[in-house]
Amino acid sequence: MLSSRRSLHALAGAYALDALDEGAERKRFARHLRRCPSCAEELRGFREVATALAFAAAAEPPPELRMRVMAAVRDTRQLPPQAVPRWRFHGWLPRIPASGWLPRLATATSAIAIAAVVVLSILLSGTRQQLGSARAQGQAIAAVLAAPDVTAVTGPVASGGVTTVLVSPGQGELVVSTSGLAALPAGKVYELWLIGPYATQQAAVRRAGLLPPATAGLTAPVLASGLVAGDKLGMTVEPAGGTNQPTTTPILLLSLPART
Amino acid sequence: MLYVDQIEPDLPGLAPVPSPADGEGDCDQLLRLVAVGDQQAFELLYRQLARPAYGVIRRVLRDPAQSEEVTQEVMLEVWRTATRFDPAMSGAATWVLTIAHRRAVDRVRTEVAAAEREQKTAWADVGPGDEVADLVETTLDRDRVRRCLGALTEAQRQSITLAYYGGYTYRQVSMLVDATLAAIKSRIRDGLSRMRDCLGVS
Numbered sequence: 001m002l003s004s005r006r007s008l009h010a011l012a013g014a015y016a017l018d019a020l021d022e023g024a025e026r027k028r029f030a031r032h033l034r035r036c037p038s039c040a041e042e043l044r045g046f047r048e049v050a051t052a053l054a055f056a057a058a059a060e061p062p063p064e065l066r067m068r069v070m071a072a073v074r075d076t077r078q079l080p081p082q083a084v085p086r087w088r089f090h091g092w093l094p095r096i097p098a099s100g101w102l103p104r105l106a107t108a109t110s111a112i113a114i115a116a117v118v119v120l121s122i123l124l125s126g127t128r129q130q131l132g133s134a135r136a137q138g139q140a141i142a143a144v145l146a147a148p149d150v151t152a153v154t155g156p157v158a159s160g161g162v163t164t165v166l167v168s169p170g171q172g173e174l175v176v177s178t179s180g181l182a183a184l185p186a187g188k189v190y191e192l193w194l195i196g197p198y199a200t201q202q203a204a205v206r207r208a209g210l211l212p213p214a215t216a217g218l219t220a221p222v223l224a225s226g227l228v229a230g231d232k233l234g235m236t237v238e239p240a241g242g243t244n245q246p247t248t249t250p251i252l253l254l255s256l257p258a259r260t
Numbered sequence: 261m262l263y264v265d266q267i268e269p270d271l272p273g274l275a276p277v278p279s280p281a282d283g284e285g286d287c288d289q290l291l292r293l294v295a296v297g298d299q300q301a302f303e304l305l306y307r308q309l310a311r312p313a314y315g316v317i318r319r320v321l322r323d324p325a326q327s328e329e330v331t332q333e334v335m336l337e338v339w340r341t342a343t344r345f346d347p348a349m350s351g352a353a354t355w356v357l358t359i360a361h362r363r364a365v366d367r368v369r370t371e372v373a374a375a376e377r378e379q380k381t382a383w384a385d386v387g388p389g390d391e392v393a394d395l396v397e398t399t400l401d402r403d404r405v406r407r408c409l410g411a412l413t414e415a416q417r418q419s420i421t422l423a424y425y426g427g428y429t430y431r432q433v434s435m436l437v438d439a440t441l442a443a444i445k446s447r448i449r450d451g452l453s454r455m456r457d458c459l460g461v462s
Contacts, residue, residue, distance in 0.1 A: 045452075066310065078341075
């Protein structure tokens with residue numbers, strides 16, 4: 001088992017250069033990649049080396065190619081973004097003033113995505129009692145969505161998947177949802193943390209909730225409150241039921257917007 | 261006990277990776293505009309990346325007409341899928357050039373006439389960029405790439421250039437240079453690690 005994992009690691013270079021055999025081997029490594037943050041990191045560096053190799057081989061294409069491509073572009077519709085359009089937020093919101101229309105558009109898109117998840121989670125909840133609590137949580141979440149200062153941030157989870165957070169710094173609340181997280185073994189759970197700027201004291205790391213099991217790759221939104229300026233959102237894998245302090249290395253550490 | 265300052269550097273994917281390409285930042289910005297349908301931004305992005313894309317496709321495919329065709333497909337794919345670009349995974353230039361190499365390799369591997377390709381030519385022509393004389397503004401310093409390639413062992417350089425510029429699988433490389441699969445795997449990986457350090461990719 002160990003040796004087969006090690007041999008999978010060794011394929012990162014060949015994978016980065018598209019030099020794996022098509023089919024099973026390539027798929028196997030791609031699957032492994034989702035569960036191996038260090039492989040993903042290595043691959044990222046290798047891909048940049050490949051980029052350097054491409055630049056070093058640069059050659060002038062025929063000038064008419066540009067005209068043909070531009071003509072084709074005019075006639076080609078772009079794909080809609082994926083369910084969680086994470087690129088719109090990552091590294092984008094902090095750079096663009098909040099008055100721009102794009103961030104607001106992005107927030108709206110994400111709010112719709114999250115609202116859809118809320119509805120889904122309510123539909124999926126089985127008993128009347130669960131329905132009641134889902135409704136109550138749904139209302140609390142709706143309050144965050146409706147807050148005038150709501151901002152969306154997303155970040156990749158090191159072990160795969162992405163986390164989308166809607167934050168209302170004014171209300172000190174946030175709504176966390178995820179998609180595509182790696183499935184956990186039985187007895188393990190994803191736990192969220194709010195991590196203060198001076199996290200050298202234990203008190204600066206606060207529990208922010210447990211992610212429910214995913215349905216169709218999505219987790220229903222989790223509401224967390226008690227956000228203070230400078231907090232980051234962290235995520236770790238913990239024993240079922242959660243712990244009081246993180247016991248494993250965070251797989252997510254996301255800066256959250258502060259009150260403006 | 262959790263110390264943010266201790267854990268942060270170990271977390272992959274949370275900070276944008278500085279790119280070796282100076283123009284990468286521009287490309288990232290442009291690609292964001294492309295994703296909201298900005299054709300002018302696309303044209304600027306084309307100007308930045310068509311040459312490395314065409315260059316690497318040409319390296320793999322050799323045939324100018326086919327290379328042109330694949331470059332057009334790649335650029336159109338960039339336009340269509342810009343909405344799904346994820347800057348957490350890579351810079352824009354890396355994203356585009358990964359697609360370019362991938363499509364070139366796809367073309368080679370699906371071609372029935374793949375066997376007819378001149379393996380020897382790909383083999384002999386391992387130095388990057390020899391046939392391109394007038395490169396006004398490569399975003400990346402070609403000399404530096406050449407120097408870093410030169411710092412590899414001969415075996416590493418051979419494996420990397422055969423795989424990347426030649427478009428061969430590591431299995432094919434192992435047959436070409438008569439080495440074991442394990443040897444080729446580690447030559448590629450070790451060579452890329454050295455290149456990464458040499459180029460200053462973080």
